[in-house]
Amino acid sequence: MALYLVTPRSTILAADANQLIDIFSQQSGGQEIGKYQCQGNSFISGGFIGYYAQSLSRVSVPVSASVDTTDQAPTNVNTPTTLGLTSGGFRIHESTTGITTSGKSGGGYVLQF
Numbered sequence: 001m002a003l004y005l006v007t008p009r010s011t012i013l014a015a016d017a018n019q020l021i022d023i024f025s026q027q028s029g030g031q032e033i034g035k036y037q038c039q040g041n042s043f044i045s046g047g048f049i050g051y052y053a054q055s056l057s058r059v060s061v062p063v064s065a066s067v068d069t070t071d072q073a074p075t076n077v078n079t080p081t082t083l084g085l086t087s088g089g090f091r092i093h094e095s096t097t098g099i100t101t102s103g104k105s106g107g108g109y110v111l112q113f
Contacts, residue, residue, distance in 0.1 A: 031110055033109070038092050058087060075104050077097060
């Protein structure tokens with residue numbers, strides 16, 4: 001479904017309400033695209049740094065999530081992974097490659113419903 005701009009200060013139409021419902025309740029086959037930045041420290045090698053990314057969908061649970069590191073290459077951490085898919089979001093998880101005060105990665109994510 002293609003989104004359209006609702007004109008401010010105008011009458012709210014049924015199609016406007018349906019668009020909002022479709023955003024908060026993804027249909028099967030839908031997807032959500034967003035950005036994340038995961039950063040933290042670890043006092044042991046192999047420690048974990050995590051970030052909880054919130055989803056717009058409040059009802060539907062995604063079947064898969066994928067992340068990339070296009071905005072910030074992994075620094076002092078391994079490639080991030082995803083886990084804990086829920087209707088409110090998911091967790092991005094990365095392990096450190098050593099003791100660090102600046103483990104980080106960042107980029108985009110795609111949720112498939």
